[in-house]
Amino acid sequence: CAVRHYKFDVLIKNTTRLCSSKPIVTVNGKFPGPTLYAREDDTVLVKVVNHVKYNVSIHWHGIRQLRTGWADGPAYITQCPIPTGQSYVYNFTITGQRGTLLWHAHILWLRSTVHGAIVILPKRGVPYPFPKPHKEVVVVLAEWWKSDTEAVINEALKSGLAPNVSDAHTINGHPGQVSSCPSQGGFKLPVENGKTYLLRLINAALNEELFFKIADHKLTVVEVDATYVKPFKADTVLIAPGQTTNVLVSADQNSGKYLVAASPFMDAPVAVDNLTATATLHYSGTLANTPTTLTSPPPQNATQVANNFINSLRALNSKQFPALVPQTIDHNLFFTVGLGINPCPTCKAGNGSRAVASINNVTFIMPTTALLQAHFFNISGVFTTDFPANPPNVFNYSGTPPRNLQTTNGTKVFRLAYNSTVQLVLQDTAIIAPENHPIHLHGFNFFAVGRGLGNYNPKTDPQKFNLVDPVERNTIGVPTGGWVAIRFRADNPGVWFMHCHLEVHTTWGLKMAFLVDNGKGPNQSLLPPPSDLPKC
């Protein structure tokens, strides 16, 4: 195994999209940012240098960070941010993972433009468990705002209302065909007849789950969140922010130019945003201007398309890559996730109230000292360990929104013994309205053992859980008006953030953290912090 060195210069770059320019925060001047390549078992050192006026931190989304929480990246959770003019070296080893992940800024809304791919190749000499593709292509899906995204969220926080939605979706940085700016080009994917391609799809959007499809071409799904799945064919892939999906595409259409489309999935009664990003898959010999074979993306509320895709996902669970699903449970947790309304006398636009979000009715308040530091150095007063295992109120979660359900503020963590097993049911709560929440857990992969609509039934639903080959991932959509059950083993000591990967919901407080104690054996403790860890 090798040591790989990267340098990420965080700097401002003037960038033109939708026929207008604005300065954006980038890594090395690129949007999307550079791809980080490594092999399983490699050690990666990324020196991040902050040249912008904002504090910065970078998260390696989905990398397990075994015992190296200091390199995880969420600001004020595992580190204080890197101040202007300073740098920090993220130092981690990739253990037991191969596939596609993403890195992104983990502070404020900088992730809108500060993101890129992580490609982890298998160990040398270990083949993929699927036919070797002719070529591999990283495809990053994201969003574009004409205005400055920090201004967008600050304005929303002041008013108490929801922020503006983006002006476009993007495929590898480009919106493609949009009527407001017909002159701009889109991403082009050249293929040769008869060859097979591996697309490494990443949803780096701030606030949108996306459908992805290619006209007249089936997508064979082989991996999600850097874990192999039983291959299956799909017309449309659903991919939530923070999720990654590897698909094989066979160029089996002889010739032509085919539309590639990324469009939003949102089955809740909230702001509509039906912009589709487009790109072109073109066979060699054709000029790649505009696609001639079209396809229409699913409607925004195509719940059935979404469910079909999700229900097709199974862990590969081969001899070489077994699904190690915890069969017993030490902690049986039930968390409601949802949106709420709190009083806000200064919020004039919001009529004296503001949108908030919570888990078990706790709206997480960011600390000013990083939780991991407070934990490691025993600094008191930064967090409390009383995060509730169950919601304070029992009601019909997916039914009519109840009245007077405001949230309480707190910086609360849930404490787990080393190597304990956790079953966590995440139930969407209709305090305002039901909505889909892609929940991301740092530091672990988990198994998605169950999923359902309506209220979770603790008596009957567990009998239907898949404890054999459930899909293993790091980010999972809690369905609108429904629930998911996940299981994981707390084998990674440290403090691990869990939050909705729709950035607006995280900003509103849909987040919490697990504190995992050290084990007693060798190699079961959090390592000490590196000497260049930024100070608060």
Ligand code: C2O
């Ligand atoms: Cu990809 Cu805490 O985030």
